[in-house]
Amino acid sequence: MECPGNKDVGGMNIYVLEVARRLGALGYIVDIFTHAVWSYEDFTPYRNVHIVNLHSLPIYVDRNDILKYASDLTDEISNFMVDGGFVYDIIHSNYWVSAYVGDLLAKRFSIPHIVMFHTLGAVKESFPFVRKEPDMRTKVEKDLMNNVQCVIIPDSNELGFMKQYYGYDKTNYAVIPCGVDLDQFYPINRKIAKQYVGFEDNDRVILCVGRPDPMKGYDLAIRALAVSKSKARMLFLCGTGNTEPVYELEKLANECHVSERVTFKTDVGHNELLHYYCASDMLLNSSYYASFSHVILEALACGTPVVSTNTGIAPEVIQNGINGVLTETSSKDIAKGIDQLYKKIGSRRFNKTSLVKAIEMYSWNVVTDLILNIYQKFCD
Secondary structure: OOOOOOOOOOOOHHHHHHHHHHHOOOOOOOEEEEEOOOOOOOEEEEOOEEEEEEEOOOOOOOOOHHHHHHHHHHHHHHHHHHHOOOOOEEEEEHHHHHHHHHHHHHHHOOOEEEEOOOOOOHHHHOOOOOOOOOOHHHHHHHHHHOOOOOEOOOOHHHHHHHHHHHOOOOOOEOOOOOOOOEEEEEEEEHHHHHHHOOOOOOOOOOEOOOOOOOOHOOHHHHHHHHHOOOOOOOEOOOOOOOOOOHHHHHHHHHHHOHHEEEEEEOOEEEEEEEHHHHOOEEEEOOOOOOOOHHHHHHOOOOOOOOEEEEEOOOHOOOEOOEEEEEEOOHHHHHHHHHHHHHHHHHOOOOOHHHHHHHHHEEHEEEEEEEHHHHHHHHHO
């Protein structure tokens, strides 16, 4: 599995690995099947957790073409079980393509099947700037919603989209959020954090974190900076290696006359984010659509307030004026949110301890226990 922040690699990888790590620590055996890209050898990253590389796919394959190999993938995983002399107690699939293969396996071996989509094709396609999803995606997602044992949904926003775009009216779902690693993200001294990342003491910095995917709304963020009353800098941490989409964003920043206040970094890994969160005045999440938004929890865990559009987990976590500001999905409204938050910061109305306290229920340990309850329900 590739590192979060690389092209096409994000919150789903964090989710899979964090849940697996904690299940393994509890004594459960977890096999994670993934596309053999950079490693041909299976390996064990954590106790009782095994990464199994699948070789039925070409090394270089568009994720939207993977369905063509569904039968081969199903046979390869089936053979893995037969050769090992066991059958899994549960299949937990992540993303629609994996869930399609998981469903073939579940039916072949009569195994309970749990699915989490992470994003929904019909919602993505409602935005004109998103490339067309495969024709089968929406149909596959709808069939899975109606037929698997349980669909795990990260927040009420996603449940609403399932009803709106898919006509979903079943009760075979559980709302279980994604989580945050409170051992990795926590408040540290702001001055030390600024020195570590190279900020000056008086720098005012708005932080944006995530791959430069159009759905992240980085165009909205840049336009918001242009009309905001603040004179802050805006720093985009775009993962690693995501240079091509950045060129268009740099062009937009120049057109909006804020290029001197906008910086893009494509060399910061997920394990380096702590100091950036703690050194920044706020996190800005300007997404048009997100099924969850891990970065909101990571920032709050570091004691950093958040300005966010009304997407993903934001409306369930952010309390206006308490730990951040919720905005509409427009550059003008985001700019107002930034200015409003700076006023709060200026009056020192944010308490880091209370910010962290508000998201303790989203620790990966709590989330994993909730998922485990679902597994046990269908395994008993």
